[in-house]
Amino acid sequence: MSSPLAVGTWCFLFFGLVVSAHATDAVPASPDVAAVVQPYLDQHKIAGIIGIVADKTGKVHFKNLMGYADVEAQKPIDENNVFWVASMSKMFAGASVMMLVDEGKLSLDDPVTKYIPQLSKWMVVEEKDASHVLLKPLVRPVTIRHLLSHTSGLTGSAEVQQVTGADTTPLKVRSLSSVTGPLQSQPGEKYAYGNQGMNIAARVVELVSEMPYEEFLQKRFFDPLGMSETTFWPSAAQVARLAGAYGPNKSKTEFARGNIGFLTKPYSDRTNRHPEAGGGLFSTTHDIFRYGLMLANDGELDGKRYLSAAAMDELRKEQTGSTKVNYSLGYHLRNGMFGHDGALGTDLSVDPKTGMVTVFMVQCTSGDQWAARDAFLKAATKAFSNK
Template sequence: MGADAAPSLAGRLRPFVEKGQLAGAVALVVDREKVLSVDAVSFADVARRKPMKSDALFWIASQTKPMTAVAVMMLVDEGKVALDDAVDKYLPEFRGQMVVAEKNGDHTVLRRPGHPITVREVLCHTSGMPFQSPLETPTHDTLALASLVRSYAMIPLQTEPGTHYQYSSAGINIAGRIVEVVSGMPYEDFMRRRLFDPLGMKDTTFWPTESQTRRLAKAYRPDAGGVALKEMPIAQLAYPLSDRTHRFPIPAGGLFSTARDTARFCQMLLNGGQSNGRRLLSEKSFVELTRRQTPASVKENYGLCLALGPDGFGHGGALATGMDIRPGPGIATIWMVQHAGFPGDGGKAQGVFRDWALERHGKPVAR
């Protein structure tokens, strides 16, 4: 079937909507230069029957991580950070950090690790840091970044650095703090000035304004029976979301964005670190981002805050958002939903979208 004759995406996703397995979605496809398609499906607010629109705002959660990694690599390009430097070169509170040698119900034995954790290791989840600090409850965003990262320095490593893959938001928050210390500006200011503004990501923020909040898609989870959708708050974040006094940026997962804004970031990656003829990352740094960083001894294939596959790379978020960059055909897919789980087969909708995008837009292109 030719691309023009391919069934519409709305038609492909309709069964998930009709069965109550998908509240709503924005699905966008770009190539290196332009938007190829954008579909807004079903509802941003099911109870109020508010239609999903293409400019809807979403909490993109861990899709913040690769954006933080790009910020670190900008400083690498400037010679201000080296990936194999010890974290404690920039954050002295990590000097003397220990690793768990033995642990049972009665006691924990600590020892010195073979080497201090490195910048590379925190960016590829092999530092041995736990997922988060005990202080990140009930929400993740009520401690200033400097205070949050100091709490990590008091926690022993769970595994020897560089030997195991253990997904760690703490590690990426450490990387964000390094950006702050080395650049001499707040992490969120660096992200705005060096990444979001140059890319035109005007709707990407840690603090949605009142007008942006009106465009925020509601979040859903399966009900107790697992057969219907139940509206929910974003449990990981404190409300009101616009509160800049008591809420703080999370380098590992705090951003809100739109499909079009996230697409601009993906296009920069599709173009090897360039946007509109301006290079944001050197070719060397782009290669570091997108090559395997995890050791051959672990099954996880991970770059610097990017999950790697045979045909490309990308990252997802806690509420099932996703971006998938395919350099071969020269396209990226951006999937925006707000789901903490799905009734029935709702979780398969993103794969249906990705397959449709590759079918319709995925012909290899010459560079």
């Protein structure tokens, strides 16, 4: 069936205003955001988006709900929808480490081998071709900072993940499996984005805090922040509210539904699925916004401090050394903002100078999610400055 998005978006904008209104004050949609996002919907590149533009006090200045969470069932996208936030999960790995740094329990420049001695066997690929691989010793230790900034030299995923799947082995198993997988570059010398460093950092969090990583996140972040729907294991009820992932069909005339091939179904299986610290979380607009407010308020929210000012300084600055890539410790740095995005286009961005907090929730498989995200952020910044 052909999608009626082109003709129906404005009515869903209105729907968004109705369902998202406060008791006494409806939040308007931003015409700037609507204008830049509409073409992606019209061209079947994105089925639906939620765009939030707010300030650090928690006041939402603009809220755009456009399109569908389920094209086949004609269900408009809604703030009750659950999203796979993928690499946005990395923010929590970085914040967890910094919380333990605040408590004096570890240092960013600690060698990883201080906590996982087995990793002292790491070697580095010096030469490689079809007939041979030459390995050399490390010239410097891999540190926690290297893990979180993608400068460790690790491959994107552990060897065991490449065989069994991203989430079917515990963090301990994934960390130790990297012993036999050589580093691809000397620590600190190259930037290579991936999940393996985040998973090893999460394993360090487990060892230092003496609790499972998922329990640490629940007790230290999710529960106190009121992030009641953020989890590695969405329930059946949450999966029923999962926004569909869409892109155009081959003829680009209709939507084609995709899936989350990165994770193992059923998502609610706590026995056979384990936390993927680099990309395994599911969440909602509300929960991501709550986390963004904590970041925007320099590590504090509603009278509770989560991260010190010094920890927040670390999360907001470039940590990639001589590579000069705009990345921190599980946080992207982009146009003066910091936060992170996810594989299907979800994004949290915080501007520490203006206090703007933006949330962009989408499940896009077309490859256009980054262009759409950038267009949204540009329009959001304009709308926020003109509010």
